[in-house]
Amino acid sequence: MTEHNGRPWAVGEPDPAPEEKGSAGRAEAGSGDGPDGVGPARVAVISLHTSPLDQPGIGDSGGMNVYVLSVAERLAKQGIAVDIYTRCHGENAPQVEQLGTGTRLMHVQAGPCAPVPKERLPGILPRFLDGVLELATADEGHRHSPYDVVHSHYWLSGWVGARAKEIWGVPHVASFHTLGKVKNSALPEGDDPEPPERLAGERRVIVGADRILAPTPSEASLLIDLYGADPGRIRIVPPGVDRSVFHPRRKEEAKARLHTANTRLLLFVGRLQPFKGPDVAIRAVAEAAARAPDVMRDVVLAVVGGSTGRDADHDEVTRLMELASALGMADRVVFYPPQPHGRLAEFYSAADAVLVPSRSESFGLVALEAQSCGAPVIGAAAGGLRYVIRDGESGFLVDGHDPAQYSDRIIRLLSDPDLAARLSAGAIRHAAIFSWDATAADIRSVYREVLHRPEP
Numbered sequence: 123m124t125e126h127n128g129r130p131w132a133v134g135e136p137d138p139a140p141e142e143k144g145s146a147g148r149a150e151a152g153s154g155d156g157p158d159g160v161g162p163a164r165v166a167v168i169s170l171h172t173s174p175l176d177q178p179g180i181g182d183s184g185g186m187n188v189y190v191l192s193v194a195e196r197l198a199k200q201g202i203a204v205d206i207y208t209r210c211h212g213e214n215a216p217q218v219e220q221l222g223t224g225t226r227l228m229h230v231q232a233g234p235c236a237p238v239p240k241e242r243l244p245g246i247l248p249r250f251l252d253g254v255l256e257l258a259t260a261d262e263g264h265r266h267s268p269y270d271v272v273h274s275h276y277w278l279s280g281w282v283g284a285r286a287k288e289i290w291g292v293p294h295v296a297s298f299h300t301l302g303k304v305k306n307s308a309l310p311e312g313d314d315p316e317p318p319e320r321l322a323g324e325r326r327v328i329v330g331a332d333r334i335l336a337p338t339p340s341e342a343s344l345l346i347d348l349y350g351a352d353p354g355r356i357r358i359v360p361p362g363v364d365r366s367v368f369h370p371r372r373k374e375e376a377k378a379r380l381h382t383a384n385t386r387l388l389l390f391v392g393r394l395q396p397f398k399g400p401d402v403a404i405r406a407v408a409e410a411a412a413r414a415p416d417v418m419r420d421v422v423l424a425v426v427g428g429s430t431g432r433d434a435d436h437d438e439v440t441r442l443m444e445l446a447s448a449l450g451m452a453d454r455v456v457f458y459p460p461q462p463h464g465r466l467a468e469f470y471s472a473a474d475a476v477l478v479p480s481r482s483e484s485f486g487l488v489a490l491e492a493q494s495c496g497a498p499v500i501g502a503a504a505g506g507l508r509y510v511i512r513d514g515e516s517g518f519l520v521d522g523h524d525p526a527q528y529s530d531r532i533i534r535l536l537s538d539p540d541l542a543a544r545l546s547a548g549a550i551r552h553a554a555i556f557s558w559d560a561t562a563a564d565i566r567s568v569y570r571e572v573l574h575r576p577e578p
């Protein structure tokens with residue numbers, strides 16, 4: 123592992139011999155220099171299927187939304203103008219919305235200005251691309267190309283980014299956030315696999331992008347092994363956390379504000395889908411309660427989030443409530459609707475531990491935010507969580523999804539105040555190595571690299 127900005131793995135190492143083909147070599151066609159004379163001045167961010175202003179923790183909205191907005195705000199602070207293109211939803215949304223100084227949200231009409239099932243989105247990609255091009259050229263005063271770099275998020279946006287790269291003659295940086303082949307390899311029982319169209323689409327984006335950002339070395343390896351990505355084009359950029367929001371509050375006060383005083387709180391936060399394993403969390407708490415009734419006497423599990431599916435017949439919240447009832451846990455499992463992002467700091471601070479038993483996780487922002495608030499995390503040793511959680515120092519990593527294994531760790535932690543205090547301190551320490559400022563700085567380095575403008 124390499125240290126970079128205090129974070130424990132290599133980040134944005136420049137390609138030693140960049141044999142660039144494609145548009146990176148034509149980057150001088152961009153609109154100009156950034157404030158330091160070497161970075162990009164203007165970046166188009168493509169976030170087609172979900173807007174950074176959507177409520178995370180429900181539907182298709184989650185870590186990617188938080189990521190896109192957090193990074194855009196930090197890049198803008200560094201003087202880079204960021205336009206985020208997303209599909210319009212909401213009839214009255216303005217076409218161009220100023221989010222903050224230097225950051226705009228561009229609502230593109232492609233299909234109805236309303237939610238569209240993800241499987242229908244590939245069909246409206248060309249219309250979305252046209253909309254991006256129209257909106258981009260509506261801005262006067264850009265001599266050659268409206269942007270210096272296009273940065274896409276998720277494979278659908280990658281399709282748009284790949285075409286914008288050719289049309290504008292600018293480099294394309296692609297982030298995936300999740301990969302279809304990785305999801306398929308960890309599919310929970312009964313879940314539909316990601317379609318071949320997505321897998322092929324991802325592969326095309328990976329082949330054509332100038333740089334691909336991976337949050338961890340293990341995702342970098344998966345890009346190479348599963349998709350044949352060129353290792354020289356991958357840059358590892360870990361996501362961050364906003365410590366001005368996610369810092370520890372006094373536990374008892376946080377509990378009181380959540381009306382959970384006199385309980386000990388276990389917490390699950392995220393989109394309620396089988397992939398995230400909320401069922402494992404509920405089963406684990408039930409099993410711990412059966413095995414150690416004294417330790418678990420005052421323990422409540424809070425489940426925060428909403429369903430992913432739009433099908434009322436398969437509502438995950440109802441399914442989980444039924445599961446809790448069937449396990450005799452109805453009065454111990456409390457369901458909260460998705461919470462405004464910042465308010466989660468209250469939940470994390472109140473929690474004695476946060477459970478993240480995901481089947482696969484590209485990174486795991488919830489685990490990071492929780493630790494930043496001093497909550498130890500009991501998570502699956504899957505994907506990014508192996509980097510986000512330090513086993514035995516900031517929480518526990520559990521192999522697999524057997525509720526019994528999670529209940530072991532729950533009982534250990536709740537019956538040993540010294541261990542709990544040690545893990546809480548370790549969690550704060552570990553989370554402190556991540557920040558959105560560092561993420562944005564790394565991304566800016568990648569932009570400079572593809573523009574062939576070395577660091578000053």
Ligand code: UDP
Pocket residue numbers: 178179180183184185186188391392393426427459460461462463464466485486487488489491
């Ligand atoms: N989140 C939120 N409110 C909620 C539930 C989740 O703001 O009620 C946010 C959470 O703070 C985190 C993101 O949604 O930043 C989820 O990211 P994660 O990487 O854990 O999972 P993903 O959604 O990317 O699979």
